[in-house]
Amino acid sequence: MGVVTPGFTGRAHSGDPRLPPGQYLARDFPVLSAGPTPRVRTDDWEFTVVTESGEKRAWSWRELLALPSEKFTVDIHCVTQWSKLDTRWRGVRVETLIGDLTTSADYVMARSYGGYTTNLPLADLLDGQAWVAYEYNGKPLTPEHGGPARLLVPHLYFWKSAKWVRGLQLTTKDDPGFWETAGYHDYGDPWREQRYQGD
Amino acid sequence: MAGTAVSGRLAWRVARLAEARVETPTARTLVFDIPGWPGHLAGQHVDVRLTAADGYTAQRSYSLAAPADGDRVELTVQRVPDGEVSEHLTGRYAVGDPVEIRGPVGGWFVWRPADPAPVLLVAGGSGIVPLMAMIRARRAAGSKALFRLVYSLRTPAERYYAEELRRPVAGLDVTYVYTRELPEGQPGIPRRIGVATLNTAGWPADFGATSYVCGPTGFVETVADILLALGHDPHTIRTERFGPSRD
Ligand SMILES: Cc1cc2nc3c(=O)[nH]c(=O)nc-3n(C[C@H](O)[C@H](O)[C@H](O)COP(=O)(O)OP(=O)(O)OC[C@H]3O[C@@H](n4cnc5c(N)ncnc54)[C@H](O)[C@@H]3O)c2cc1C
Numbered sequence: 188m189g190v191v192t193p194g195f196t197g198r199a200h201s202g203d204p205r206l207p208p209g210q211y212l213a214r215d216f217p218v219l220s221a222g223p224t225p226r227v228r229t230d231d232w233e234f235t236v237v238t239e240s241g242e243k244r245a246w247s248w249r250e251l252l253a254l255p256s257e258k259f260t261v262d263i264h265c266v267t268q269w270s271k272l273d274t275r276w277r278g279v280r281v282e283t284l285i286g287d288l289t290t291s292a293d294y295v296m297a298r299s300y301g302g303y304t305t306n307l308p309l310a311d312l313l314d315g316q317a318w319v320a321y322e323y324n325g326k327p328l329t330p331e332h333g334g335p336a337r338l339l340v341p342h343l344y345f346w347k348s349a350k351w352v353r354g355l356q357l358t359t360k361d362d363p364g365f366w367e368t369a370g371y372h373d374y375g376d377p378w379r380e381q382r383y384q385g386d
Numbered sequence: 387m388a389g390t391a392v393s394g395r396l397a398w399r400v401a402r403l404a405e406a407r408v409e410t411p412t413a414r415t416l417v418f419d420i421p422g423w424p425g426h427l428a429g430q431h432v433d434v435r436l437t438a439a440d441g442y443t444a445q446r447s448y449s450l451a452a453p454a455d456g457d458r459v460e461l462t463v464q465r466v467p468d469g470e471v472s473e474h475l476t477g478r479y480a481v482g483d484p485v486e487i488r489g490p491v492g493g494w495f496v497w498r499p500a501d502p503a504p505v506l507l508v509a510g511g512s513g514i515v516p517l518m519a520m521i522r523a524r525r526a527a528g529s530k531a532l533f534r535l536v537y538s539l540r541t542p543a544e545r546y547y548a549e550e551l552r553r554p555v556a557g558l559d560v561t562y563v564y565t566r567e568l569p570e571g572q573p574g575i576p577r578r579i580g581v582a583t584l585n586t587a588g589w590p591a592d593f594g595a596t597s598y599v600c601g602p603t604g605f606v607e608t609v610a611d612i613l614l615a616l617g618h619d620p621h622t623i624r625t626e627r628f629g630p631s632r633d
Contacts (some may be wrong), residue, residue: 188437188441189398189435189437189443189486190400190437190484190485190486191437191438191439191484192436192437192438192474192479192483192484192485193480193483194474194478194479194483195436195437195438195474195478195479196438196439196442197436197438197442197443197444197470198444198470209443209445211444211470217603217627218603218607218627219627220625220627221494221495221624221625222610222620222621222623222624222625223610223611223613223614223620223623223625224607224610224611225620267447267628268445268446268447301620302620302621331603331607365494366494368493369492369493369494370396370491370492370493382433383395383396383491384396385395385396386395386396
């Protein structure tokens with residue numbers, strides 16, 4: 188046990204088994220990002236997947252909307268300690284976008300409008316674990332929450348769910364992205380409290 | 387991108403309250419002694435962990451309010467009504483009491499004294515904290531970088547670091563924007579930061595300034611959008627958001 192601070196009792200612990208350690212339930216939907224919110228017009232929007240050998244697929248906004256999508260309800264966890272349970276989204280599964288591309292890459296660098304990047308293992312984006320999401324709570328995703336589209340990888344801390352996502356680069360090497368370069372964990376599992384490098 | 391790579395696990399260190407200052411009726415500056423503190427950059431934050439007698443813990447992030455000074459670390463905490471951690475830190479938490487602190491964290495929202503570029507600081511409420519660390523780091527390093535601070539507050543009584551900011555500093559311009567109540571005798575009406583404010587009190591887009599914007603989300607969104615509209619390159623605008631997503 189840590190060092191006890193005299194007089195501190197804390198709020199009655201929610202004891203919710205869906206809340207990872209160190210997280211609390213947020214009633215609102217906080218916004219965190221490193222710079223201004225990019226406003227990306229769907230007319231100009233493009234999403235690309237590029238393999239390690241340079242093979243490429245690209246979709247316009249209308250092409251993305253024409254792909255099979257699904258509605259899903261997931262819990263999300265931000266490294267700044269808030270969590271939201273049962274958030275409702277719509278999007279396209281990442282494996283639908285990777286489709287028939289041939290790759291032996293183990294890693295992915297997600298790239299965003301505005302220059303943000305984040306790295307993930309490819310395996311964490313497959314098997315219905317990750318989406319390119321464009322609706323939240325039945326409405327188009329707003330710019331401050333990453334609209335028109337963001338990556339959604341609910342089983343990792345939320346900085347991995349890149350807002351304003353514009354593409355995925357498949358790579359054989361695990362290079363750190365934006366926050367990972369600034370000291371945050373390479374993987375970011377909320378259940379193991381992988382907040383910072385070395386956790 | 388400028389990153390401060392952290393090697394090894396960020397350790398929790400025991401910190402003891404050495405000194406506390408009342409900043410406003412709802413905010414308190416806490417000076418901790420943390421033996422072995424590794425130092426930090428202005429703009430970085432720490433995680434603070436409180437443990438109750440039954441083992442329950444709660445942790446929250448707080449910006450460092452002053453540049454590195456040996457084993458001394460300074461935070462300013464705003465009391466959030468019904469806030470689990472801030473109510474304790476601004477209330478019963480007393481000199482000598484321990485907490486655990488780890489950090490420093492964050493390598494993006496930082497100002498380095500070697501950087502000669504002009505700086506615009508835009509603070510909303512308690513968002514002044516990491517920006518004050520930059521002002522203090524500038525002074526400590528004898529930097530000649532030109533600084534402008536635009537500090538938005540509801541009322542004059544909510545000003546943090548009021549005494550210190552009142553003293554004139556060469557190369558630092560301070561502009562206050564009051565949204566609810568003006569200081570006595572000041573003409574005009576309360577208002578929010580707008581295009582005109584940042585056009586006048588900020589830097590022209592082509593001066594190559596770096597802007598640091600910190601405050602509640604709505605505030606940061608508005609200010610960043612205005613800076614973009616005034617022609618600032620998005621890569622020169624750094625933001626840190628804390629506090630509720632709706633004011
Ligand atoms: C990078 C960063 C830097 C920061 N720097 C500073 C700083 O310098 N100074 C500062 O004062 N703050 C700072 N903050 C904010 C700080 O981390 C805390 O969020 C703040 O102190 C509130 O924490 P709290 O435990 O007091 O409130 P919380 O208990 O987290 O409550 C916050 C609000 O949410 C509501 N709430 C939370 N949990 C529940 C629940 N389970 N049920 C019902 N309602 C709930 C509360 O009623 C309250 O309105 C920073 C945050 C970040 C991310």
